[in-house]
Amino acid sequence: MMRSMAENDVSEELVELRSEVEHLRALVGPSEDDYRKLQLDLLGARDVAIAAEAEAGVQRGRNQLLETELARAQRDFQWFRERVLVRAKAFRDRSPAIGRAAGRLTSR
């Protein structure tokens, strides 16, 4: 009988303490666990942002590579065009008919 009364006291006290903790938590805001979760969320969001930026970076890097390849191609084209023009001029000087045909080709 005595033990049962003591158990009841403890149980009541436990309920009171839990209710006090809830009250205090309501006063101070989120728990430490919540704070840790928020921090993890923040780091996760940061990782996602880094990955997204990196993906964009890969595309920008490809653009840069293409620009460089384009510069090379333009350089080669310019060289080729100049060579054709020189030869076309030589043809034109030798044969007006061939020269006209070459002129049509190089004027494009």
Next chain:
Amino acid sequence: MSVVESRRRTSSPRFSIVTPVYDPPADVLREMVESVLAQSFADWEFVLIDDCSPSDHVLPILRGYAATDERITVVERTSNGGIVAASNDGLAVARGEFVGLLDHDDTLVVDALRLVDMYANQYPEMDYCYSDEDLIDLTGKYVGPFYKPDWSPERLRAQNYCTHFSVFRASLIEQIGGFRPGFDGSQDYDIILRASEQAREVVHIPFVLYHWRQIATSVASGDLSVKPYAYDAGRKAVEQHCARLGLDADVTLGDFPGNYRTRRRTPVDARISVVISTAGESARVWGVERLHVVETIRSVLAHSSRPLEFVVVVEPVTSDHVRASIERAVGDHDVRIVEAPADAGRSELVNLGVVTATGDFLLLMHDDIEVVTDEFVDELLGYAVDPSVGAVGCLAYFADGRIRHGGYVHNGNPHEIMQGFAGDTPGHRGMMTVARETASVSAACMMVRREVFFDVGGFSRSLHDDFGDVDFGLKLRSRDLTRIWTPHVAVYDFGVVVDPVAPTADRELLQRRWGHQLQQDPYFSPNLQPDRHDWVEKGLR
């Protein structure tokens, strides 16, 4: 070994071309010999060493050429001894003033020897020279020209960029004892390293003089599995080279075939000051608000286990909250906060910090950096302790992972090498994968010895905002102190990019002060398009 010679001359020729031959296809062998016979410079001898080739076609071809040209000598080995033994047999009979190395499947351009002769006349102390080269692909086309930098010993320790066409003064070859057994596959790398240690002058000839045939079993193919013993021999060659020079370093294979990484051991008691200037700015980076200077300090401490002294130069606009945050971020490390005058430019801020710093080594950093390499201070320090080194810089990325800084190239204006390319871009012949000399390095993350900083007068105050680091690099160059850039330290740099061609007062001043040197970068090439950062070749001629 027997020597077949036809009508040997008594006088020494200007050049000996030495070629060990082991079982090449007949057409390839003929093409190689014909390229020597076609030389526009005639004072040469050609020593061909047959290393006991199993195929029947090799010796008759060689003997046939020897019979038709008195300048050709054929050494016939009676047993296969490998490339080192064969090459040494060739050196033993070579009588030229200079010795050029030619592989049995490669070719020389018509004017190769004429150009080497011209350079040897222009540089009387030239003991070793190397030229640009390209590859002969599997269809016989010339591809992938390699426009090399002038003499770059740090890059040579990281990759055999000299390779072909290498010509040595014969007396130097004799002095160093020729090729060494145990380095088969990298015997040329080893002899270049040893020759460079003794040479009075090393000269780079910026013309493609050599066509290197790219076949499946050649190192030129770049396949690591082809000749693994060659890369091990290369690593050993670099290791022994470092030991001979007194460089206390570990040498390991690099991340790419034919690359080596030299990690120099550093003094444990080196006193290092980290100098950062800040206006206490924040920005959103990777989706998160970031107080730059605090995060920079945090990332430095997270990636270094050394005791560091922090000197933070704060501009007047910096709030008390930021100052307190700096002191908290530094923790147990020493910190000095220096108040900057209102009108101080960026160069002056650096100078103010350095004057306050007490360390023997200065790690100059911008305030908007995120370090990502562990023990990065040690990597930078390894180079900075070298008395021949003026400054050490590192790889910087944009926030999106693209390359932001690969060292500066001075080819008209100061451009940041390969800026904007994907982060894993290897660059021209792997230049972004190896530590190497460069024109100058960014002050976003730069290590310099304190004495050197003061010797050259620090950062120039006249350059108020930009190019202080470029000017600093040029001052180091004028003192023959090298600037090393390493990809083995990486940082993110969130700062604003400076346009190198925008007409600003700083750029005008830089051009007035250094105009000529800004167009004479020894680590660039006259074969490349000036005023570009991406190593595009010049127009075809």
